[in-house]
Amino acid sequence: MSDRIEDFVESMKIQPGDRILEIGCGHGVAATLICSKLVSGSFLAIDRSQKMIDAAVKRNEAFVKAGLAKFIMAELELADLGDRKFDKVLAMRVRLFHSEPRQAQQLAMRWLAPNGKLFVQYDEPQGK
Numbered sequence: 001m002s003d004r005i006e007d008f009v010e011s012m013k014i015q016p017g018d019r020i021l022e023i024g025c026g027h028g029v030a031a032t033l034i035c036s037k038l039v040s041g042s043f044l045a046i047d048r049s050q051k052m053i054d055a056a057v058k059r060n061e062a063f064v065k066a067g068l069a070k071f072i073m074a075e076l077e078l079a080d081l082g083d084r085k086f087d088k089v090l091a092m093r094v095r096l097f098h099s100e101p102r103q104a105q106q107l108a109m110r111w112l113a114p115n116g117k118l119f120v121q122y123d124e125p126q127g128k
């Protein structure tokens with residue numbers, strides 16, 4: 001388990017009833033940590049890679065089966081989540097937040113509920 005991801009999720013102060021959206025979930029490591037803190041809340045993740053979505057679903061199968069978590073292939077720029085709103089939206093190491101931060105933030109903030117919070121981390125993965 002990565003300290004980077006653990007520390008980031010800890011900083012989000014997840015509440016049992018939170019509605020959470022993750023953008024660019026990758027293998028679903030943060031998803032596991034977040035879902036283990038939810039009771040009545042919900043977790044939705046998008047990623048533009050079907051391979052990553054498959055890996056995240058596999059890793060979080062119990063949460064998906066329990067109806068707590070959902071993973072869908074979608075790109076931040078094009079995703080249509082209807083009128084769904086979230087208490088906390090997170091994105092870690094999703095390049096658009098580095099290359100086009102204003103655009104990425106605007107895209108993510110349309111899904112925030114009133115008083116919702118956006119959590120972003122961008123650092124270059126080691127070795128890249």
Ligand SMILES: C[S@@+](CC[C@H](N)C(=O)[O-])C[C@H]1O[C@@H](n2cnc3c(N)ncnc32)[C@H](O)[C@@H]1O
Pocket residue numbers: 023024025026027046047048049052074075076077091092093094095096125
């Ligand atoms: C470097 S990985 C980071 C994965 C994980 N968030 C982490 O911090 O370990 C970036 C992930 O974001 C996804 N991604 C990148 N740009 C995206 C976009 N515009 N919309 C949706 N997913 C995106 C990639 O497919 C990849 O799974």
